[in-house]
Amino acid sequence: MAAFAVFPDPPPPELARALDLAGYQWIPVPDDLAVERLEPDEGWGGAIIAADQQAETAFAVCRALRKRDVPVSPLVLLVRGSQLDELEMRDELYDDFCLAPFQPREFEARLKHQLWRTGTGTKPELIEYGDLVLNLETYQAMVTGRPLDLTYMEYELLKFFAAHPGKVFTREILLNRVWGYDYYGGARTVDVHVRRLRAKLGEEHAGLIQTVRSVGYRFGQSRWSS
Amino acid sequence: MAAFAVFPDPPPPELARALDLAGYQWIPVPDDLAVERLEPDEGWGGAIIAADQQAETAFAVCRALRKRDVPVSPLVLLVRGSQLDELEMRDELYDDFCLAPFQPREFEARLKHQLWRTGTGTKPELIEYGDLVLNLETYQAMVTGRPLDLTYMEYELLKFFAAHPGKVFTREILLNRVWGYDYYGGARTVDVHVRRLRAKLGEEHAGLIQTVRSVGYRFGQSRWSS
DNA sequence: CCGTTCATTACCGCTGTGTGAACGGGGCAC
DNA sequence: GTGCCCCGTTCACACAGCGGTAATGAACGG
Numbered sequence: 379m380a381a382f383a384v385f386p387d388p389p390p391p392e393l394a395r396a397l398d399l400a401g402y403q404w405i406p407v408p409d410d411l412a413v414e415r416l417e418p419d420e421g422w423g424g425a426i427i428a429a430d431q432q433a434e435t436a437f438a439v440c441r442a443l444r445k446r447d448v449p450v451s452p453l454v455l456l457v458r459g460s461q462l463d464e465l466e467m468r469d470e471l472y473d474d475f476c477l478a479p480f481q482p483r484e485f486e487a488r489l490k491h492q493l494w495r496t497g498t499g500t501k502p503e504l505i506e507y508g509d510l511v512l513n514l515e516t517y518q519a520m521v522t523g524r525p526l527d528l529t530y531m532e533y534e535l536l537k538f539f540a541a542h543p544g545k546v547f548t549r550e551i552l553l554n555r556v557w558g559y560d561y562y563g564g565a566r567t568v569d570v571h572v573r574r575l576r577a578k579l580g581e582e583h584a585g586l587i588q589t590v591r592s593v594g595y596r597f598g599q600s601r602w603s604s
Numbered sequence: 605m606a607a608f609a610v611f612p613d614p615p616p617p618e619l620a621r622a623l624d625l626a627g628y629q630w631i632p633v634p635d636d637l638a639v640e641r642l643e644p645d646e647g648w649g650g651a652i653i654a655a656d657q658q659a660e661t662a663f664a665v666c667r668a669l670r671k672r673d674v675p676v677s678p679l680v681l682l683v684r685g686s687q688l689d690e691l692e693m694r695d696e697l698y699d700d701f702c703l704a705p706f707q708p709r710e711f712e713a714r715l716k717h718q719l720w721r722t723g724t725g726t727k728p729e730l731i732e733y734g735d736l737v738l739n740l741e742t743y744q745a746m747v748t749g750r751p752l753d754l755t756y757m758e759y760e761l762l763k764f765f766a767a768h769p770g771k772v773f774t775r776e777i778l779l780n781r782v783w784g785y786d787y788y789g790g791a792r793t794v795d796v797h798v799r800r801l802r803a804k805l806g807e808e809h810a811g812l813i814q815t816v817r818s819v820g821y822r823f824g825q826s827r828w829s830s
Numbered sequence: 831c832c833g834t835t836c837a838t839t840a841c842c843g844c845t846g847t848g849t850g851a852a853c854g855g856g857g858c859a860c
Numbered sequence: 861g862t863g864c865c866c867c868g869t870t871c872a873c874a875c876a877g878c879g880g881t882a883a884t885g886a887a888c889g890g
Contacts, residue, residue, distance in 0.1 A: 462713045469720040474700065477710060484703060487688045494695040502770075517772045517816050529878060530818040566836090567880055573837065591888070592835065755867060793869060795847070817878075818846065837886070845878080853870075860863085 380423030383407045383416070383450065385439045390428055393456065396482045397426070400489070409435055410442035421448075424493070428456040430478045433464065440471040452492030456480065505540045507598055509583065512537055526578050531556075535571050539587065539597035548594040568595070606649030609633045609642070609676065611665045616654055619682065622708045623652070626715070635661055636668035646729070646741065647676075650719070654682040656704045659690065666697040673767040673781075674731070674740070678718035682706065731766045733824055735809065738763055752804050757782075761797050765813065765823035774820040794821070 382397065387406035397404050404426070405416055425443050429436035436455075443450040455475035457465065465475065473496070474488050505512040509522040517533060519526040528536065538556050547555075549565040557563070572595055576584040588596045608623065613632035623630050630652070631642055651669050655662035662681075669676040681701040683691065691701065700718050702711050731738040735748040743759060745752040754762065764782045773781075775791035783789070798821055802810040814822045 459707060459709065462709045465713055465717070469717055472717075473721075475713075475717075477707075481685060481703075483685065483688045487691055487701075491691070491695055491698075491701075495699075515771045516822060517819055530816075531879065564881065566882085569836065570838090570880075573839095589836070757868065789868095790870065792847090792871090796849095796869075799848070815847070831890100833888105833890090835886105835888075837884100839882105839884080841880105841882085843878105843880085847874105847876085849872100849874085851871085851873105853868105855868090856866095858863105858865085860861105 379403065380420045381405050381418055383413065383422050383425040383427075383439075383443065385425075385427045385436055386432055387412075389426075390456075390478075392479070392482070393426065393428060393485075396485055399482070400486050402489075407439060410438040413439060413442040422450045424489075424496075425450050425453045426456070426489075427453065427472075428478070429461065429464075430456055430458045433461065437464075437468065437471060440468075444471055451496045452489070454485075454489060454492060505537065507540045507543050508586075510536075510540060510579075510586065512540055521579060521583055524580075528575075528578060531571060532575055532578065536575055539595075543598035544596065546590050546594055546596045552594070605629065606646045607631050607644055609639065609648050609651040609653075609665075609669065611651075611653045611662055612658055615652075616682075616704075618705070618708070619652065619654060622706075622711055625708070626712050628715075633665060636664040639665060639668040647674075650715075650722075651676050651679045652682070652715075653679065653698070654704070655687065655690075656682055656684045659687065663690075663694065663697060666694075670697055673764050677722045678715070680711075680715060680718060731763060733766050733769050734812070736762075736766060736805075736812065738766055747805060747809055750806075754801075754804060757797060758801055758804070761794075762801055765821075769824035770822065772816050772820055772822045777820070 379402070381403035382405070384393070384397070384404045385407050387408040388394070389404075389406055394404075403423075405418070407413055407416055422443065425440075427436050427440055429440075440453060440455075443453060452473040453471070455465075455472045456478045457475055458478055465472075474492050476485050476488055502516070503514040505514065511520045512533075513519070514537070519528050519533060519536060535552070535556050538552070549568040552568050553561055553563065553565065557567075572587055572589075576587055579586060586597060590596055605628070607629035608631070610619070610623070610630045611633050613634040614620070615630075615632055620630075629649075631644070633639055633642055648669065651666075653662050653666055655666075666679060666681075669679060678699040679697070681691075681698045682704045683701055684704055691698075699722070700714050702714055729739065729741045731740065737746045738759075739745070740763070745754050745759060745762060761778070761782050764778070775794040778794050779787055779789065779791065783793075798813055798815075802813055805812060812824055816822055
């Protein structure tokens with residue numbers, strides 16, 4: 379998971395301890411100007427802003443995190459009870475808040491809930507590998523933005539492959555795991571479906587499914603490839 | 605604004621006072637069975653569930669409010685600190701929570717923020733998808749301005765579809781969610797209703813409901829959000 | 831050079847879905 | 861109570877297309 383942005387620098391000891399105990403990565407951010415400078419390559423995974431001290435700078439950091447094309451989320455505030463008025467008209471600057479001094483349990487529960495909400499709440503269930511994307515909810519597949527018109531078995535086979543990239547499967551294993559344990563049929567059936575999958579993936583991505591001679595098939599790149 | 609559902613009946617005095625002082629309309633709900641019976645014509649505007657007593661019934665009420673085509677939102681929980689563990693794995697049952705005993709200011713701030721986040725705090729009386737508009741209050745449906753003369757089951761099925769665009773549902777799921785958990789009948793019933801829906805939608809929009817062979821049906825196009 | 835393994839194509843049986851029609855129960859008017 | 865009508869459900873049938881198999885050709889390895 380990407381690191382959290384945490385304000386101020388250094389953060390309150392109890393906040394740092396709570397984050398460390400819960401196992402989250404975090405990076406202290408001293409002010410709004412540092413938001414972009416310190417941002418990891420993979421982006422911020424969220425933000426915890428203690429606004430009980432240096433409230434003005436704290437809200438400036440919030441603005442820097444939220445006034446961008448893709449607002450950083452979740453953003454959890456730490457405020458004193460006397461600051462509740464300041465939250466009005468600032469709804470867009472935070473997702474949740476926690477009253478200081480806070481109970482670690484409450485803080486962790488709020489953080490987890492926000493992570494769930496901003497995670498599974500919005501993103502569909504996907505299997506991705508390189509340019510290939512399988513949407514498990516809509517039963518649709520795409521490669522480099524081009525939708526694939528797959529039949530049921532083709533989709534199931536590709537789903538199984540994409541869920542276990544780099545691993546080699548014999549035809550018997552594939553028949554068991556994809557077609558079902560009670561299926562008894564020729565092993566050549568797998569070949570034909572692999573062939574149809576390669577055709578629909580297009581010449582460009584046909585290599586995603588590699589044949590391992592006298593063994594079976596492998597999806598994606600082997601870990602030992604040079 | 606539509607009234608809140610409040611559990612239990614009667615609610616804790618401090619909760620009732622906080623809601624009254626803030627000027628919200630609310631209706632006490634004794635249990636999960638009463639959720640539908642007591643629902644106002646305009647639907648629930650949200651829910652405040654005190655789970656510090658009768659936790660089991662409280663969560664049953666939450667489920668009744670959330671496991672519907674259009675989940676009731678916002679839903680704010682009241683819990684004791686010792687109940688924080690129970691919130692895990694129940695993320696989908698609530699939007700925010702407040703620790704009891706609560707400060708009225710904090711409770712009000714949370715409620716206001718949730719009302720802002722869920723969008724003016726009113727349950728959408730319309731479901732729209734492209735040219736299709738479902739009016740939940742008047743039980744009417746229109747497509748490109750042309751009113752559709754739908755029967756009850758047709759309307760319910762279309763409402764369920766439109767509330768979950770892009771997602772694939774098996775016939776069994778549809779029978780459970782639209783016809784009801786206690787329904788036992790042939791899966792082909794779904795086919796016939798889909799066919800009648802497509803006919804009434806007109807040739808132009810019949811494609812809104814797509815059949816996913818050997819899986820089920822899907823409404824509309826899936827969103828390929830990155 | 832031969833045997834083995836895989837790719838490719840064509841073909842056919844069968845499952846799943848669309849379509850039309852009929853049944854039956856519940857509700858409403860009278 | 862009685863008749864009718866509407867709506868939900870089920871049945872029968874046709875058909876498209878999916879999946880499995882066989883046949884043939886090509887590639888690989890020893």
